[in-house]
Amino acid sequence: MKHRIRTRRTGFTLIEVLLTASILGVLARSLILLADGMGSMSQAGGSLSLLQLEASKAQDAIMEDLRRSGLRTVGGKSFPHVFEGGLPGPGFEIHGYAPSNQAAQPGDLDFGPQRSVVFLLPADLDGDGRPDMDADLNGTPELDGNRDGILSEDGADLGPWDPAQATIDPETGLVWSLSEWGYAVVDGADGRPYLERRRGGALQKRVAKDVERMFIETCAQTGYQIPANALRITLFLRRTDTDGVVYRHSVQWVVSLRNGELE
DSSP: OOOOOOOOOOSOOHHHHHHHHHHHHHHHHHHHHHHHHHHHHHHHHHHHHHHHHHHHHHHHHHHHHHHHOOOEEETTEEESEEEETTBOOTTOGGGOOOOOOOOOOTTSTTOSOOEEEEEOOBOOTTOSSSOOBOTTOSSSOBBOTTOSSOOBOSTTTSTTOOGGGEEEOTTTOBEEEOOOEEEEEEEOTTSOEEEEEEETTEEEEEEEEOEEEEEEEOTGGGTSOSOTTEEEEEEEEEEEOTTOOEEEEEEEEEEEOSSSOOO
């Protein structure tokens, strides 16, 4: 009896090994590219989120101030005072500054002159969190200097009152501080551009970073496209990541001051 012996082939041929290696190589490369792509997307999303956060901080701070500000003429100077290139007008010289060095180039949307603003705020001499008022329009405000919860013109309450540091609106009785506030974009010691809140031309607080440009327009400068008691503000932000990729973000809004006629 003859027995037919069948043998099973074991192992892989060279062609199969090479084919398998090629497939695995393609899969590995695809996974690497996918991981790089996800990393780039994550970095891009993170950079844009950071710019949006800084823009939100800047917008909140500016709006909180300017909504309390108003159209005022004090000592022959008109507020708010908008100026360009760090060069304020006569009477506002203490607010001059060196504008930040722009990374944007001509033709970029965020390239252009810097504009700043100087404004006045209502006084809060007694620190109760409310604007001071001269309710009876007699030239002396009712304050709560002794913090007993009662507004009066008594000496104990009027302790912080200094007529040389404030002015009273003769029609509304609102007390305005003569301290001059402003916003400007300047370079920090680290070389990054910062939006600064200033008092009397000196740094009071850094509000936001990576602000490439701030552009403020009055009603007349917009061609009367906004109300007479308003300002239009545009902020451009720019950030470069570790790979040299540039990210940009901008925001524009109109803020109404607390007085002035609408047009």
